[in-house]
Amino acid sequence: MAKITLSKLRHSYYPNPKSPSDYALKEVDLDWSDGGAYALLGPSGCGKSTLLNIISGLLVPSEGQILFDGQDVTALPPDQRNIAQVFQFPVIYDTMTVYDNLAFPLCNRGRDEDTVRRRVMDIAEMLEVTEMLDQKAAGLSPDNKQKISMGRGLVREDVNVVMFDEPLTVIDPHLKWKLRSKLKELHQRVKATMIYVTHDQTEALTFADQVVVMQQGEVVQIGTPVELFERPAHTFVGHFIGSPGMNILPCQLQAGTARFGDHTIALEGPIRGEATGETQIGIRPEFVSLSDSGLPATVTKVSDVGRHTVVECNANGTRINAVLEGAAQHNTPEKGVDVHLDFRRDQTRLYVDGWLATDPQTSTEAAR
Amino acid sequence: MKTENQKAWFFVLPVLVLVAFNALIPMMTVVNYSVQETFGDNVFFWQGLDWFEQILRSDRFHAALGRQFLFTFLILIIEVPLGIIIALSMPRKGFWVPVCLVTMALPMLIPWNVVGAMWNIFTLPDIGLLGYFLNHVLGITYDMTQNPLAAWVTIVTMDVWHWTSLVVLLSYAGLVSIPDAYYQAAKIDGASNWAVFRFIQLPKMKTVLTIAILLRFMDSFNIYTEPFVLTGGGPGNSTTLLSIDLVKIALGQFDLGPAAAMSLIYFAITLLVSWLFYTLMTKDDLN
Numbered sequence: 001m002a003k004i005t006l007s008k009l010r011h012s013y014y015p016n017p018k019s020p021s022d023y024a025l026k027e028v029d030l031d032w033s034d035g036g037a038y039a040l041l042g043p044s045g046c047g048k049s050t051l052l053n054i055i056s057g058l059l060v061p062s063e064g065q066i067l068f069d070g071q072d073v074t075a076l077p078p079d080q081r082n083i084a085q086v087f088q089f090p091v092i093y094d095t096m097t098v099y100d101n102l103a104f105p106l107c108n109r110g111r112d113e114d115t116v117r118r119r120v121m122d123i124a125e126m127l128e129v130t131e132m133l134d135q136k137a138a139g140l141s142p143d144n145k146q147k148i149s150m151g152r153g154l155v156r157e158d159v160n161v162v163m164f165d166e167p168l169t170v171i172d173p174h175l176k177w178k179l180r181s182k183l184k185e186l187h188q189r190v191k192a193t194m195i196y197v198t199h200d201q202t203e204a205l206t207f208a209d210q211v212v213v214m215q216q217g218e219v220v221q222i223g224t225p226v227e228l229f230e231r232p233a234h235t236f237v238g239h240f241i242g243s244p245g246m247n248i249l250p251c252q253l254q255a256g257t258a259r260f261g262d263h264t265i266a267l268e269g270p271i272r273g274e275a276t277g278e279t280q281i282g283i284r285p286e287f288v289s290l291s292d293s294g295l296p297a298t299v300t301k302v303s304d305v306g307r308h309t310v311v312e313c314n315a316n317g318t319r320i321n322a323v324l325e326g327a328a329q330h331n332t333p334e335k336g337v338d339v340h341l342d343f344r345r346d347q348t349r350l351y352v353d354g355w356l357a358t359d360p361q362t363s364t365e366a367a368r
Numbered sequence: 369m370k371t372e373n374q375k376a377w378f379f380v381l382p383v384l385v386l387v388a389f390n391a392l393i394p395m396m397t398v399v400n401y402s403v404q405e406t407f408g409d410n411v412f413f414w415q416g417l418d419w420f421e422q423i424l425r426s427d428r429f430h431a432a433l434g435r436q437f438l439f440t441f442l443i444l445i446i447e448v449p450l451g452i453i454i455a456l457s458m459p460r461k462g463f464w465v466p467v468c469l470v471t472m473a474l475p476m477l478i479p480w481n482v483v484g485a486m487w488n489i490f491t492l493p494d495i496g497l498l499g500y501f502l503n504h505v506l507g508i509t510y511d512m513t514q515n516p517l518a519a520w521v522t523i524v525t526m527d528v529w530h531w532t533s534l535v536v537l538l539s540y541a542g543l544v545s546i547p548d549a550y551y552q553a554a555k556i557d558g559a560s561n562w563a564v565f566r567f568i569q570l571p572k573m574k575t576v577l578t579i580a581i582l583l584r585f586m587d588s589f590n591i592y593t594e595p596f597v598l599t600g601g602g603p604g605n606s607t608t609l610l611s612i613d614l615v616k617i618a619l620g621q622f623d624l625g626p627a628a629a630m631s632l633i634y635f636a637i638t639l640l641v642s643w644l645f646y647t648l649m650t651k652d653d654l655n
Contacts, residue, residue: 053552056552056556058552058555077555078552078555078556079555079556079557079558083556084556085552085553085556087549087552087553088549089547089549091549091550091553093567093568093571094571094572095567095571096567104557104559104567105556105557105558108557108558108559108560108563109558149553152553152557153556
């Protein structure tokens with residue numbers, strides 16, 4: 001188990017990268033503390049798998065360093081880094097039994113038979129696969145296969161970090177949450193540093209204490225699930241996390257206030273620095289409500305998703321979603337009706353060129 | 369009420385006719401010959417199973433069958449490992465992939481009798497490139513028309529040259545279908561190269577290798593053209609394989625009855641071995 005530091009990491013799949021777009025990974029600096037549960041979240045092609053393969057040693061980065069507990073491991077091959085990785089598709093050794101599969105990493109490292117037996121039994125019990133130990137691994141169901149590949153990672157006592165590369169892709173939906181909670185439980189028992197790569201926000205937010213959101217080879221925001229939801233540092237995070245994602249409204253700044261069309265929208269607090277560039281207002285649908293006054297809009301679509309209702313509106317050609325919950329759900333407007341939208345002020349933020357540009361109001365200001 | 373539709377028969381009919389003419393009718397003719405004796409003029413006498421008994425008891429058949437098994441065994445024991453080794457050392461991506469694939473496929477595209485003729489000329493002691501080199505440069509006496517060992521070395525080498533590519537191409541297809549994750553996982557698990565081969569590559573190649581071995585078995589067990597052109601079964605009878613012997617009996621001596629019985633026995637052996645092999649190789653997949 002170790003603290004992982006990524007320092008000025010850059011990677012390109014081209015031999016002579018020139019422009020920034022040649023880089024699959026653009027300058028990543030990260031510190032991951034020992035025993036934490038982390039998630040790397042981002043759409044396909046954002047560089048998260050590249051980053052994972054660099055940490056595991058399957059790829060050597062073009063520039064930068066990887067440190068495990070302060071020791072430079074950039075040049076070390078995977079087997080000398082003491083890491084474990086679980087892949088998208090379960091990797092199992094078809095011809096071996098479940099027991100032999102779990103014992104394989106230990107046997108390759110020349111551990112004695114007693115140690116191997118004890119570790120395999122421990123892990124099998126933790127994963128609830130004890131009764132399958134004598135079975136051929138080829139005949140298992142996908143979720144059990146994936147459990148075995150996790151087990152092969154956890155069976156070594158000295159793993160620095162266990163990495164998961166979208167491990168639930170091939171698992172049936174009803175088994176996903178089961179495996180997910182199993183993973184969470186394993187993390188608490190084993191206390192190894194774990195990094196979970198996914199494009200599924202639910203998986204990332206339920207698994208991790210800290211989520212790293214990536215886009216086009218860059219880290220956009222690092223934070224707890226709550227932080228990512230409440231204060232997205234970038235419109236991308238706001239849009240990517242949440243269902244539906246954050247509403248983004250183009251706006252103009254006039255004397256310190258934001259104007260959307262001919263309507264002034266109150267922001268959460270003061271604007272940071274000089275706001276030059278493309279300005280946008282960001283507000284989550286959860287904080288948009290229907291009221292008697294406010295921004296006029298027309299309802300274009302209403303979808304009842306059970307626990308809440310999503311009302312899709314159109315204001316000045318911009319789509320704005322509102323999520324109605326509880327009592328508000330009982331008087332949902334119909335399609336085509338004109339409504340007024342009210343934005344909760346402390347959740348209304350300004351973004352300049354995509355990046356967050358407002359600070360929360362201080363308590364003294366709020367009191368005024 | 370369920371309506372019976374007999375029209376489907378019309379769709380099966382063409383295949384049925386085709387199979388009848390290219391397999392069933394010729395085969396039944398052979399069965400017909402195998403239980404009768406004829407002295408010409410289309411006069412037949414019932415012979416029962418005498419021909420079968422005669423063939424099964426004949427030393428000549430035993431010798432030819434032994435040579436046939438030896439030949440098939442030799443080429444399999446060389447071609448399969450060699451094919452796997454070549455497939456393993458071929459590049460997986462890049463410019464050289466098509467070059468290697470086409471080069472590998474070339475020997476298989478040459479007609480059987482041309483292969484025989486090529487190797488015949490190639491190994492002639494006085495004018496053949498290989499024959500001349502061995503005899504006059506290295507000083508090894510090598511003449512496949514005189515020496516049975518030289519004849520065997522030549523037909524085995526020729527078959528290896530002609531057909532190893534099949535094993536290579538099939539194994540290669542099996543290898544490239546292995547996802548990278550397997551190799552990466554093996555690296556992380558600290559597996560040696562041998563372990564990667566034994567536990568990842570070989571199991572993933574099993575299906576295609578089964579097909580490759582099956583095809584090579586059937587083909588080599590029925591081989592005729594190449595050894596016929598190359599050695600004609602000689603020197604003496606040393607390279608008279610089953611098919612060559614069969615043709616000698618049927619067309620050389622015109623003993624249609626024994627030849628027919630021998631064909632059926634020959635066919636039964638090929639079928640039995642293929643079936644046994646395939647069943648054994650695939651029995652694990654069923655459970």
